[in-house]
Amino acid sequence: MRIDPWASTQYKDYSMLREQFGIQEFKFDMPDPHKLFRRGIIFGHRGFDSVYSAIKEKKKFAVLTGLVPSGPMHLGHKMTMDQVIYYQSLGADVFITVADIEAFGVRGIGFEKAKEIAINDYVANYIALGLKKSQIYFQSKRKNVTDLAYKLGRKTNLSEMRAIYGFNDSTNMTHVFAPLVQVGDILHVQMDEYGGPRPTVVPVGVDQDPHIRFSRDIAAAHRLFNVTETKDKKIGVFVKTDENVDKLLNEAEKKVRNMGYADLKKIPKYKALYMLGASVSDIQKIDESLISVEKKFGGHAFCSPAATYQRLMTGLTGGKMSSSEPGSAIFLSDAPRDAKKKIKNSKTGGAVSLEEQKKHGGKPEECTVYELLLYHLVENDNELEEIYNNCRSGERMCGRCKDFASQLVEEFLKNLKEKSESAKDTLNDYVVDE
Ligand code: TRP
Numbered sequence: 001m002r003i004d005p006w007a008s009t010q011y012k013d014y015s016m017l018r019e020q021f022g023i024q025e026f027k028f029d030m031p032d033p034h035k036l037f038r039r040g041i042i043f044g045h046r047g048f049d050s051v052y053s054a055i056k057e058k059k060k061f062a063v064l065t066g067l068v069p070s071g072p073m074h075l076g077h078k079m080t081m082d083q084v085i086y087y088q089s090l091g092a093d094v095f096i097t098v099a100d101i102e103a104f105g106v107r108g109i110g111f112e113k114a115k116e117i118a119i120n121d122y123v124a125n126y127i128a129l130g131l132k133k134s135q136i137y138f139q140s141k142r143k144n145v146t147d148l149a150y151k152l153g154r155k156t157n158l159s160e161m162r163a164i165y166g167f168n169d170s171t172n173m174t175h176v177f178a179p180l181v182q183v184g185d186i187l188h189v190q191m192d193e194y195g196g197p198r199p200t201v202v203p204v205g206v207d208q209d210p211h212i213r214f215s216r217d218i219a220a221a222h223r224l225f226n227v228t229e230t231k232d233k234k235i236g237v238f239v240k241t242d243e244n245v246d247k248l249l250n251e252a253e254k255k256v257r258n259m260g261y262a263d264l265k266k267i268p269k270y271k272a273l274y275m276l277g278a279s280v281s282d283i284q285k286i287d288e289s290l291i292s293v294e295k296k297f298g299g300h301a302f303c304s305p306a307a308t309y310q311r312l313m314t315g316l317t318g319g320k321m322s323s324s325e326p327g328s329a330i331f332l333s334d335a336p337r338d339a340k341k342k343i344k345n346s347k348t349g350g351a352v353s354l355e356e357q358k359k360h361g362g363k364p365e366e367c368t369v370y371e372l373l374l375y376h377l378v379e380n381d382n383e384l385e386e387i388y389n390n391c392r393s394g395e396r397m398c399g400r401c402k403d404f405a406s407q408l409v410e411e412f413l414k415n416l417k418e419k420s421e422s423a424k425d426t427l428n429d430y431v432v433d434e
């Protein structure tokens with residue numbers, strides 16, 4: 001099985017996804033966790049340990065997300081923004097890319113149109129949701145991103161891209177280039193102009209995993225050192241290039257000595273520095289500290305970017321939530337009346353008849369209305385648990401439950417609308433031209 005970032009597939013079996021793709025279970029004890037974390041909606045991660053350490057030690061870290069300006073913003077998109085805003089509250093530097101090159105390559109949407117959609121719909125709503133000052137930029141305008149895409153492209157090739165993305169002979173070249181631009185997005189935030197090397201988290205749905213793996217592979221390919229455990233259980237720092245081997249080893253030795261490691265054994269013939277007092281749990285720290293050494297030798301040294309994976313919201317009609325199917329999604333620009341109509345027509349986990357439901361209860365885990373409450377509308381965990389239990393026990397009926405959700409959606413949309421209207425004057429503080 002291969003994940004295709006541009007297909008409209010729904011991936012639902014999250015433990016299978018974790019196993020098959022090597023995504024780790026998300027078990028971090030986050031400070032003052034947002035409900036998406038409390039409720040297990042963030043189900044997995046790659047490399048989040050580095051970000052978690054930065055949060056705990058109050059060090060710098062970055063969060064990056066992207067929007068494809070091809071349709072209006074819906075509640076599925078809001079989920080990602082909720083996380084970005086949460087990370088911002090923990091001190092993250094926020095970057096948001098408007099993926100106009102991707103929108104053009106994959107959907108044929110011109111840059112001007114993309115800009116209009118991005119600013120009027122997405123950015124206005126981001127601010128209304130509570131995003132503070134951030135860097136929102138356009139792929140097509142940020143030369144450091146496209147330059148990086150060209151440079152990093154040197155360490156991959158067409159057959160690798162085919163294997164990852166399933167490209168074929170008729171894939172247009174802008175589309176082929178789009179993943180490299182996305183890697184450029186993800187890694188450029190660690191260039192000195194944007195804050196330097198530091199842990200970076202990219203919150204995504206699992207459909208974006210190919211881009212994440214690709215970014216992590218490319219970041220690793222550009223490192224000059226590899227820190228790893230050897231077969232005989234020693235921690236070793238290995239130089240990956242053939243140039244400056246002695247100098248690199250000497251600098252690495254100095255660096256780790258400063259960190260307090262004394263029992264070191266350098267074997268230039270193996271391009272290795274063995275660290276006899278170190279253990280596996282030190283690898284990440286050692287690896288990160290060597291980045292500054294690599295930079296002295298002119299390397300593009302990036303911390304391996306991390307990702308968290310969120311469950312995809314089910315569409316209200318039971319399929320995928322998608323901009324191209326208006327009945328499936330609640331758009332943040334929907335008039336409350338329309339949103340309520342969508343909820344009215346939505347697929348629930350209710351039984352075939354009221355009697356049946358009173359007898360056997362409903363199935364909240366198969367209900368799109370419950371999902372709305374779980375992901376977005378009910379803040380209090382006890383209240384949500386009560387709703388869940390009352391549904392299971394047959395005390396809660398779908399008609400009233402839908403009314404309840406409609407009421408909350410109406411309040412939410414009205415409130416958001418007011419805020420996004422008044423945000424219109426501040427849009428330029430957020431969007432940067434380069
Ligand atoms: N491909 C992403 C999407 O479909 C958009 C995107 C572009 C992105 N660059 C990014 C997402 C960098 C995260 C990080 O949604």
Ligand code: SF4
Pocket residue numbers: 348349350362363364367368369370391392396397398399401402
């Ligand atoms: Fe869904 Fe509510 Fe019906 Fe339960 S009662 S199935 S949560 S709509």
